Amino acid sequence: MFLKVSLITAVTVVGYIIAQSRFKLSVELSMLVAGLVAAVAGGNWLPLRHIAEGSVAYIDLALIFFTATLFMNIIKTAGGLDYAVRAIMTRFGKLRAVALILLMFIMLIPGAITGSGSVSVLVSGGAVALALATMGISRQRIAAIVFLLAGLSAVAPPVSVWAMMTCAGTAIPYVGFELPLGIPVLVLGIFTVLWLGLPRSESVGDVAVSLPKVDPDVTAVRTLVPFVVVFGLVIAARVWPFDMPILGLPLVFAIGAIVAYLLNVKKVNFLNVATDTVTQLLPLLTTIIVIGIVIQMLTLTGVRGLVSYAVIAMPLWLIFSLLPITIPVSEGALGFGGAAVIGIPLIWTFNSMGVHPTIALSGLSLLWCLGDALPPSAIIGRLTVQTVGYKGSYGSFVKACAVPWVLITIVGTLMVVFSRELSFLVRV
């Protein structure tokens, strides 16, 4: 079994490399080819049922991406983003550090409430990027700020999906996570935004975009009411959970989009914006579908199990040492599936060795959020680059994240290693 599955793993990787380098296929098609190669190598030939099943694994995420982007694109087309940026910068622009920290909270809130970093990018990313540009920050650094804050927003309480999913699989109550998740997110968020945002760009082409002009008919009501509706619906579901119907985030954003459109009927051609949104998101939606198929194939052939085994079979010191690699890579390869494939067995292993699960899981969540910039999926990384309009190479964007990335990694890893000493943070 070990030899067979190892060979399938090798053949899968080779299939991906050949598809990309020899046949010049896109990342998405190369991943699909690799998944199909894995299936054939595992003796499953063309498993149509598994392809169909895997392709819908992340359909909820795809719907959220579409409806949230449509919502923001309507606001943007109506001039709402320009209005919001102008309002923030005219009030706080001269207090650079204060403005940066305020923008940090604008990025953190959507992800903290929904558990989704991509929602932070889609809802706040565009406006925050524009505001940062007016402060003379380079596009490369803007992309890094938006991505890292979006990642931290997904870790932030009250909703951290990685922690919740691992808790669900390990029968650990999702309680007591407020401080272990909240304190590092705030400290690391402030460091990130100040480290990347305080220095002005020296590059001539990048320097200070002037504040956008705003049409007189763009008003606070037209801009803010759609956001109030979206956040109102999300918060109402928490305040009155047993009285509110379950709408789900896709419908919440769809309602927000309709409200935004109705408030700006004269300025927005709904069909054009919807069509542009589909075109804009096509590569990302394709990735989500293909990732589901590939994970299904890796499970079908035992590759997923081998990866999971390889992680937990290491001695504890080696597990700790490799966490900065294994955890983000699992996220890059499997999305939230990483929490199930590696997180659950890891927490059980830790638990039996006396590691405090709540603190360890909080530390792991910090590491998981970094993986959203890593291939093959790199979903939030790519979404960020697209949203902020960064035209440089993807590698240069990742490079700009380096210093906060290292600090987040150190904090996350130390939280796992010193979980018992930090257990005072858990207040139940």
Place this chain on the structure above:
Amino acid sequence: MSRQVLGKAIIAVLALIVLVVGGKELYDHRHYPEPVVLGPGVTRVESLSDYHAPLKGTTNDAKVYVLEGQEEGGGVLVLGGTHPGEVAGILAAIVMVENAVPIKGDLYIIPHISRSGSTGTQPTGAFPLYYEIETEFGSRKFRMGDRVTNPLDQWPDPDVFIHYPEGQSLSYVEIRNINRCWPGRPDGTLTEQTTYAAMQLVREKGINVVIDLHEAELLYPVTNCIVAPTKSATIAALAQINLGMDFDIHTEPSPSGYRGLSHREVGDYSDAYPFLFEAPEPFLDQPTGPKTQELLLEGVDEFLLAAGRKGLLFVEYDETGKPIELRVGRHLHTLLGVLSEWNWSSACPPGREIELECPDYYDLIENGVGAFLRDPDAVGPDQVVFD
């Protein structure tokens, strides 16, 4: 037609073929009628909707098999398929329906409490759609399901699930997990209404003992065990002492801070004594080879054997694996052990004892599960129920 349009048309047709051919298998699985033969002890078949009318016509209107004893006594509710991927619980419940005969007291058995979950698959899980148990008359085929309610029956999920009535926040997917939705809500989600119906059954029939049959990973400490809240702990502990002579078993306390679980809420919201049994199922572990029927039924896996050699597992595990007859046998034997202790315990009111004849661990180990499954074609149509 330009080459680009032609290319797109070809891709669209290919996608449609995948969708139709691949989707057909999933459609057939969802609608596969699973036969259950009514055994000598079954006196009537009810539905969950008899206890909560809004469930009528829904996928979760599960069958409730009632086996009334020759003498009056207590009542026991047996739940299988809370998590439909934990198949030993379902098979143990079906073996009881087809073989058990109560002497004293009444049995209420629900093999598919999460019937909706049994009609779904786990995307990216690559599970087999069915599993077949060999018998003397051929094989009996069963649906392999997902852990949670099928999204075709309950969707969308919220971004966070808030448990009713305790208000605890849980992962969004748990809103479709039967064993996070106890004690249920009459106007809640399908999953909450299902547990509410079962709670109504417990209350209306004066059920004394509720037994929820599960399976767990070998990497998970809560396996090979009985989970019980404080009120059931003495019975569980005494049963464990006796059962310990037959196989490894221990008791685990039901955590008071973790809401929605049957072993917590059934006891808190009714007079019944809840117990949850966990048998070891290697198929559920993450570090395994392909998720095949063989792994599901034989429970032999090289990755887990290697993990066992490194001391990572919480149960003894060798090349003999964890075959289905061992897991079903454990459940039945543990159930008989718990009921035996119930009869002796101070918790059992006079006249509420429960006694039954049922295959036990040794019967299953010696003869296999197939020996206790009846042939649906050998009995009249009124003796077969499709679940």
